[in-house]
Amino acid sequence: MRPMLAVTADHVPRGEAWVHEVKWDGMRVLADVHDGHLTLRSRTERDVTTAYPELAGLADLYDDLLLDGEVVALRDGVPSFAALADRMHVSSARRADQLAAAAPVTFMAFDLLRVLGQDITAQPWSARRALLEQLDIDTARWQVPPVFDDGEQLLAATAEQGLEGIVSKRRDAPYVAARRSPDWQKMPHRRTTSVVVGGWRPETSGADRLGAVLVGVPGPEGLHFAGRVGSGLGGRAGDRLRELLDPLATAGSPFAEELPRLDARGARWVTPRVVVDVASLGHTDGGRLRQPAFQRVRPDLDPEDLDA
Known part of the structure; x- marks a missing residue:
């Protein structure tokens, strides 16, 4: 139940x-x-x-x-x-x-x-x-x-x-x-949205550390891209998330649509299993999160639970 x-x-x-x-x-x-x-x-x-x-x-x-x-x-x-x-x-x-x-x-x-x-x-x-x-x-x-x-x-x-x-x-x-x-x-009080991680990008400095995650929302056609989240992932938060994502590495993008080149550049794709909360200023007309910031991993939620 x-x-x-x-x-x-x-x-x-x-x-x-x-x-x-x-x-x-x-x-x-x-x-x-x-x-x-x-x-x-x-x-x-x-x-x-x-x-x-x-x-x-x-x-x-x-x-x-x-x-x-x-x-x-x-x-x-x-x-x-x-x-x-x-x-x-x-x-x-x-x-x-x-x-x-x-x-x-x-x-x-x-x-x-x-x-x-x-x-x-x-x-x-x-x-x-x-x-x-x-x-x-x-x-x-x-x-x-x-x-x-x-x-x-x-x-x-x-x-x-x-x-x-x-x-x-x-x-x-x-x-x-x-x-x-x-x-x-x-x-x-905190306007948060639960989303699924479908990929990540390394830091722009060239270091092989997580700099941003590519997130989406499950729908009838698959995982729909909701934006790139980099804020809030500095230090230990990014390291911990990377530890969860590394075992999920996959060759191709899990998103239902082709991502903009600016977002997809250098992306490492993962099987979409990790759910995270992000804070934002709402959504754009295209369904992207506005100024999103990582809040926390949600180990109590599965991706299927968001498609409700």
Whole structure:
């Protein structure tokens, strides 16, 4: 099962029909408890249970439970995606135990989809939220974060506190799995876009170091070119990304269209598997990112997940 997703909005919806939550800068996870066994699945349905041993106690809460939420790594009270990235693909139980002891994560449960064998996704958000609160599951490692009536005030507060943004939800909305619904609207403070890397270019100095990446967006005809991103790739960020791209080297361009000569010059092509976030000033009329800057690798996303 894949989770319900929000659309990006340019303003906070007003009125009593809406409720507002903090947008956590973490990894979306469905926590499935059944007969004393816990399974944690990512947004792409990958089993990530081993990576987060500090959440094993969720299995002891109820005999049957399905929670939607985010795993976050808090640093000085603020979620840090960079800190969480080191945990996302850990498959060694021993290594996961070491990381959990040094820097444990917290599961922010914001929706309840099944309880005691009953699927409640068809019920409105307000009913699901009431049941979630009645579970009384708040601890140091998992909690049910609060909701707010005043979305504009919450947006201002999250900006001041350095949080990612907010999500607004219709109180009467059912939970529609694997769909992006206007009943959920997100307003991040950082305008970011997730794209797929299809190639990279070395630095213009002649050094064999990554200087820019060529990125695209999956579509029905393949990977559509979205631009060249060089800003933000200096130092260790570029080196780390290069380490991910080198094993994916391929002979030909993975893009659906022929790239402009200026962008393709000296390009090293890769199989499009690595997803990254870039910040930009929007898009040109031709669909290219305006003044894009690299933000981070998204190990929690697959390219197929963007074609939705």
